[in-house]
Amino acid sequence: MDYKVIDLDDVPVTDLSEIEGVPPDLDIKPVGDQLGLSEMRATVWYFEPGEEIQYHAHSEQEELYFVVQGEFSLKLGRSGEAEYVDADEGSFWVAKPEIGHGHRYVGDDQGIVLSVGAPPVEDPGLDPHELDD
Template identity: 35%
Template sequence: MYSSIELENVEPRELEEEAPTLLSVGRELKPEKMRPNVWHYERGEENAYHRQGEQEELYVVLEGTVDVTIERDDERDVITLSKHDVLVVPPESWRQLRAVEESRVLAVGAPNVPDDGMLEE
């Protein structure tokens, strides 16, 4: 069986201490092996600097442009992603997305575990 939804029909969610708006497509579609979400960023908004416990994350820029800061083994890079650019980040790498302009980013984490994001202390 499959599940489908139009992104425009997903109810936006505001999260505490998180600037971008979450469109929780995973909550609607209920996949077993991955955790998909769409994040809507206004220009200048950024998510929390974080890493994952288990989840590898795939990012696809649906609209706009974002700067992604990625840090691993004391090396820090900033990568600019634009519409249709795709990036995969391993769980142990610290990351943060910041919108250069209004943007929508599909983020898919796998495996589908409860939120395993870790914030920098």
């Protein structure tokens, strides 16, 4: 099939805290898996106040983020040059390969972020401080 349509309500929640060795302990909906994506990953992330994705980088994967709901504090940029930026509903940001990025939910209710990454390889987070030239 060349196309597929799903409803987010029909995508089961994955609790990352139940998967050993996979930080962070957040709930996600792996929409890309449900859509059968092969050239990218797509995930909806759910955050409670104070939850975050630690500052990290990927060796190959470029990631695009979109804030669906809530307010976030982002840490973006190379080690030693990173800056903090506020992002709220409707904001996009991108992290190219080997560029540090992380975000903390600073709102009062639930925060929701859509992330899309390509290529869809297993690309575990790298410590941006170890990528200094």
